[in-house]
Amino acid sequence: MTYKRSLTIEICGSSGDRSLAAGEILIKTLSDIGYHVISFDAYPAEIRGFGKTVAHMRAGREIMLSLSSKVDILVSLNDRYAIEQLKNLNDEGVVIFDNRQRDITYEVLQQDEGQTDKHHLGPGVYTEEEGWKEITSEQVSIAGHLGPGMYLYGVPLYQLSQKTTNESRSRNIVVLGSVAALFNIPKNEFIGNLTAKLGKKDKSVDSVVAAFEEGYNYVRENVVKLDPYSFERLSVDRKGYKLMDGNKAVAQAAIDAGCKLYAGYPITPATKIMEVLFAELPKHGGAVVQTEDEISAIGHVTGAGFAGVRAMTATSGPGFCLMTEFIGYNVMSETPVVIVDSQRGGPATGLPTKTEQSDLNHALFGGNGDTPRIVVAPTSVKECYQWTAEAFYLAEKYQMPVIVLIDLFLSLSVRNVQLDPLPDYKKGSNKLPSQEDMKLYLRQKITDDGVSPRSLPGQENGYQVVSGLEQNEYGTPVYDEYSHTVMTQKRFRKIKTALDHDVPSPERIGQKGRVKLGVISWGSTAGAVADAVDSVLKEGKSVAMLKLIVINPLKEKEIQAFLDDCEKVLVPELNYQGQFANWLSIHFQQKFLRFNKVATRPITHDEIEAEINRLLKE
Amino acid sequence: MQKKSLKYVIIGDGHAGNSAAETLRKGSPGSDIVIISTKPTHYFDHSLLATFLLDKKDITSLYVYPYTWYKDNNIRLRLNQTVTKVIPDKHELILSHNERVYYDRLLIASGAKPKLPESLSRYKSLLTVFTDAVDAMKLREKLGTFRHVTMVGGDCIGLHLAGAMLKLGKSVTFVLNEYNFWPLEFDETVKDKLIGCLKKKHIEVIADDMTTEIVKDGTRLNVLTKNGKIVKTDLAFLTSGMVPNIDFLDGSGIDVQTGILVDEYMHTSAQDIWAAGECATVYYPELKDYRQTTGEVNAKMLGNISAKNMLDEKRAVSLAEPGKITIEGEDFITYGWKGFSIDI
Ligand SMILES: Cc1cc2nc3c(=O)[nH]c(=O)nc-3n(C[C@H](O)[C@H](O)[C@H](O)COP(=O)(O)OP(=O)(O)OC[C@H]3O[C@@H](n4cnc5c(N)ncnc54)[C@H](O)[C@@H]3O)c2cc1C
Numbered sequence: 001m002t003y004k005r006s007l008t009i010e011i012c013g014s015s016g017d018r019s020l021a022a023g024e025i026l027i028k029t030l031s032d033i034g035y036h037v038i039s040f041d042a043y044p045a046e047i048r049g050f051g052k053t054v055a056h057m058r059a060g061r062e063i064m065l066s067l068s069s070k071v072d073i074l075v076s077l078n079d080r081y082a083i084e085q086l087k088n089l090n091d092e093g094v095v096i097f098d099n100r101q102r103d104i105t106y107e108v109l110q111q112d113e114g115q116t117d118k119h120h121l122g123p124g125v126y127t128e129e130e131g132w133k134e135i136t137s138e139q140v141s142i143a144g145h146l147g148p149g150m151y152l153y154g155v156p157l158y159q160l161s162q163k164t165t166n167e168s169r170s171r172n173i174v175v176l177g178s179v180a181a182l183f184n185i186p187k188n189e190f191i192g193n194l195t196a197k198l199g200k201k202d203k204s205v206d207s208v209v210a211a212f213e214e215g216y217n218y219v220r221e222n223v224v225k226l227d228p229y230s231f232e233r234l235s236v237d238r239k240g241y242k243l244m245d246g247n248k249a250v251a252q253a254a255i256d257a258g259c260k261l262y263a264g265y266p267i268t269p270a271t272k273i274m275e276v277l278f279a280e281l282p283k284h285g286g287a288v289v290q291t292e293d294e295i296s297a298i299g300h301v302t303g304a305g306f307a308g309v310r311a312m313t314a315t316s317g318p319g320f321c322l323m324t325e326f327i328g329y330n331v332m333s334e335t336p337v338v339i340v341d342s343q344r345g346g347p348a349t350g351l352p353t354k355t356e357q358s359d360l361n362h363a364l365f366g367g368n369g370d371t372p373r374i375v376v377a378p379t380s381v382k383e384c385y386q387w388t389a390e391a392f393y394l395a396e397k398y399q400m401p402v403i404v405l406i407d408l409f410l411s412l413s414v415r416n417v418q419l420d421p422l423p424d425y426k427k428g429s430n431k432l433p434s435q436e437d438m439k440l441y442l443r444q445k446i447t448d449d450g451v452s453p454r455s456l457p458g459q460e461n462g463y464q465v466v467s468g469l470e471q472n473e474y475g476t477p478v479y480d481e482y483s484h485t486v487m488t489q490k491r492f493r494k495i496k497t498a499l500d501h502d503v504p505s506p507e508r509i510g511q512k513g514r515v516k517l518g519v520i521s522w523g524s525t526a527g528a529v530a531d532a533v534d535s536v537l538k539e540g541k542s543v544a545m546l547k548l549i550v551i552n553p554l555k556e557k558e559i560q561a562f563l564d565d566c567e568k569v570l571v572p573e574l575n576y577q578g579q580f581a582n583w584l585s586i587h588f589q590q591k592f593l594r595f596n597k598v599a600t601r602p603i604t605h606d607e608i609e610a611e612i613n614r615l616l617k618e
Numbered sequence: 619m620q621k622k623s624l625k626y627v628i629i630g631d632g633h634a635g636n637s638a639a640e641t642l643r644k645g646s647p648g649s650d651i652v653i654i655s656t657k658p659t660h661y662f663d664h665s666l667l668a669t670f671l672l673d674k675k676d677i678t679s680l681y682v683y684p685y686t687w688y689k690d691n692n693i694r695l696r697l698n699q700t701v702t703k704v705i706p707d708k709h710e711l712i713l714s715h716n717e718r719v720y721y722d723r724l725l726i727a728s729g730a731k732p733k734l735p736e737s738l739s740r741y742k743s744l745l746t747v748f749t750d751a752v753d754a755m756k757l758r759e760k761l762g763t764f765r766h767v768t769m770v771g772g773d774c775i776g777l778h779l780a781g782a783m784l785k786l787g788k789s790v791t792f793v794l795n796e797y798n799f800w801p802l803e804f805d806e807t808v809k810d811k812l813i814g815c816l817k818k819k820h821i822e823v824i825a826d827d828m829t830t831e832i833v834k835d836g837t838r839l840n841v842l843t844k845n846g847k848i849v850k851t852d853l854a855f856l857t858s859g860m861v862p863n864i865d866f867l868d869g870s871g872i873d874v875q876t877g878i879l880v881d882e883y884m885h886t887s888a889q890d891i892w893a894a895g896e897c898a899t900v901y902y903p904e905l906k907d908y909r910q911t912t913g914e915v916n917a918k919m920l921g922n923i924s925a926k927n928m929l930d931e932k933r934a935v936s937l938a939e940p941g942k943i944t945i946e947g948e949d950f951i952t953y954g955w956k957g958f959s960i961d962i
Pocket of ligand 1: 629630631632633634635654655656657664665667699700701702727728729730748749750775778863866894895896897912913914915917954955956957958
């Protein structure tokens with residue numbers, strides 16, 4: 001790649017244009033030739049007929065953990081929608097469009113729902129809300145909307161698609177050929193991925209490959225390339241890398257960590273976790289239950305946890321709310337469960353297809369009573385894998401709910417990652433009773449580390465009463481001051497033990513020693529912060545970042561040491577209240593500068609960079 | 619002053635088009651101004667093309683304005699887009715990608731293209747053109763692959779290019795035909811003087827002859843002349859003068875002869891359409907006749923006058939000051955060309 005550290009590409013079309021499929025092939029190819037990639041597609045919130053879909057990806061030589069606000073290359077499969085994307089295109093960005101559309105107004109009418117009789121009323125679109133709206137071809141062709149520094153390349157996508165496949169739907173493949181030729185992406189890799197995606201080897205595959213070749217050759221023969229962008233093959237080996245999104249990583253971690261029951265109710269953006277497990281978990285001796293609702297899902301998982309089986313549910317904000325009662329129950333009954341919450345815009349049903357980090361308060365505090373729980377928030381797809389697996393280990397070891405907080409961005413963004421195999425000891429962490437313990441089995445035995453040996457159902461003499469009531473050491477329901485005090489202390493002691501034994505120190509990135517500005521970040525936003533810090537460090541700025549994955553319990557000593565090094569501390573997050581900054585404020589006597597957005601999209605590295613630079617100037 | 623809401627469309631991103639856009643913007647700050655151009659490159663200075671071959675500068679070094687100039691002046695640029703039809707009755711243009719663009723007032727400043735003599739049309743694919751920034755870019759990429767070039771015809775573009783070729787150590791042959799030294803004004807004595815100057819520079823000149831055939835000979839070419847000469851060469855440049863670029867006006871009803879006929883106010887025969895630069899055949903009151911124009915000086919001046927008229931300020935044209943081309947210290951007069959020196 002030339003000119004820039006990374007390039008961001010968008011393929012924009014209407015739902016029928018298969019721009020996402022093209023994006024998948026492109027990102028796979030870029031990954032195969034050595035680039036780090038990250039993608040995050042956008043699709044309409046309303047699930048109905050046609051709408052704008054945008055395959056959005058960033059590729060670079062160095063690892064990237066976030067998206068850019070600006071796009072470098074915009075591929076239009078539907079000009080009307082792509083025009084809206086132009087506002088994000090760099091001043092010197094590239095646009096590829098269909099330069100031989102049959103009749104632009106006709107195309108538009110074809111793609112819209114409702115009445116399409118253009119002869120009757122002239123070119124226009126009919127929508128129920130607005131009736132007929134006249135559209136001129138100037139409005140619907142992207143060619144007239146570019147900024148003066150942008151590069152426009154035309155390829156007869158429609159014609160070449162018709163020529164090779166007898167249909168217009170292969171425009172997405174023709175355009176991939178053109179992209180390959182324009183940006184010097186090796187052709188063979190592309191064709192390999194194309195045929196692999198299509199699956200079968202028959203005549204139809206040949207015609208699709210022909211469509212790709214036509215797009216490629218057209219550019220080679222007709223287009224004068226003036227922009228500075230290209231993706232030559234890099235000499236790095238990415239053999240061990242896999243392309244996956246956060247949902248897939250969570251599901252894979254569950255399988256590898258020995259999860260035997262997944263129960264869940266479909267909800268955007270977590271549904272795919274269940275879909276992957278439906279296909280895969282049975283092959284590993286596990287079961288998946290689609291329950292009637294989220295309460296039932298966590299009920300199933302609690303039952304499995306009680307039975308000594310690793311179990312997980314995944315949901316999003318609204319479903320997580322329904323599970324709240326069980327969080328308390330799991331705390332009280334000391335039952336291991338793993339709950340994955342992929343956050344989306346809230347409250348209530350909120351913004352189902354938009355990302356946010358606003359369930360933190362709920363994850364930390366949701367439920368009645370004093371309810372200790374472990375909360376972890378992976379910051380990347382790779383960490384989705386590591387920390388979901390870790391969640392099973394922690395839940396089992398400390399007999400409590402572990403909440404894995406991800407978000408829509410992590411759930412759906414695809415990256416190429418190399419997963420490290422899980423160490424064996426992580427695969428079984430039950431503290432089982434010894435023979436001595438079994439002489440007089442105390443389910444809630446008071447211990448130094450707070451963890452009581454746990455008998456599993458069927459164990460001789462290991463029977464126990466399980467309920468949501470307070471209990472004494474025998475597990476018998478009690479209501480007295482002494483029992484409630486020592487049991488509450490015991491439950492919180494487990495958190496302290498986990499902190500001392502199993503919570504790693506947060507990672508510090510950037511300048512060592514005293515810095516002008518420190519940034520503390522959590523969850524997916526940490527990716528944008530890491531990219532921004534990396535960039536300002538290259539400019540010699542005095543900045544460091546602390547990345548927190550374990551949100552509860554907090555490594556207070558290490559965090560305090562970081563705070564002591566910083567003149568100012570910034571906490572960026574994707575929620576309105578500054579929920580994480582508030583959480584830190586409970587623990588540290590410190591003023592935290594906030595950078596809060598409810599942007600319906602991930603915070604980008606350039607936004608953080610701008611904020612860092614602004615604060616450094618103050 | 620103009621009404622605010624007019625939409626001015628200019629076909630052509632050359633000297634004429636840009637000078638018109640600048641004048642229009644000054645005279646009508648609130649109007650829409652759109653420039654459409656077939657070329658993917660920005661408005662560039664042709665007189666720099668020869669020296670561009672000599673160094674490694676970026677193509678943007680040829681550009682007259684940075685793209686921010688268009689942003690600052692709120693002029694919409696549509697590069698790499700071709701007008702295929704003008705429909706005066708509807709005030710509409712059709713672009714090759716099937717888009718229809720509306721205009722209130724239109725300026726056609728589509729320049730000229732190399733003239734391909736009828737007898738050589740079969741050899742088009744063997745001829746190299748050198749008329750714009752992309753041609754220069756492509757030629758620069760293959761400089762190492764040839765040693766001898768032949769100018770088929772002897773126009774000023776050939777002279778301009780010959781200067782650079784000599785500097786690069788290439789040998790040059792001119793095969794002159796009836797279009798020799800277009801658009802220089804000269805009689806036979808001037809012609810002989812010019813040929814003499816070229817020979818002093820060790821340029822071979824085959825005069826009073828014409829190219830009849832071009833034949834591939836392995837990786838090289840043989841240029842055959844009417845008088846039986848065979849020039850063995852690596853590249854044959856088409857340098858037989860330029861003709862207005864107006865094919866897209868076929869069927870539009872706009873009067874054309876060699877170029878688009880315009881009156882002294884640069885107005886064409888169609889309502890709300892003006893034309894300027896090398897595509898126009900202009901009526902000069904001083905000459906009481908029409909004249910085909912060429913060169914940077916002319917194009918800028920005519921673009922500016924057209925824009926004034928489009929803004930309803932009635933301005934008539936006058937002849938441009940002649941320019942000169944210098945070869946071996948001798949000056950030769952041109953009309954409208956700012957001029958250049960082959961002694962680079
Ligand atoms: C190599 C070379 C060197 C030269 N050196 C000199 C010199 O030293 N001094 C001098 O005075 N003159 C020189 N000239 C001549 C001078 O450049 C031209 O006379 C001048 O550029 C004419 O300006 P114009 O605006 O009329 O046309 P141009 O500058 O040719 O611009 C024409 C424009 O119209 C556009 N266009 C054409 N058809 C269409 C269409 N159908 N749809 C959309 N857009 C279209 C083109 O893309 C282009 O932007 C040189 C020319 C060449 C080729």
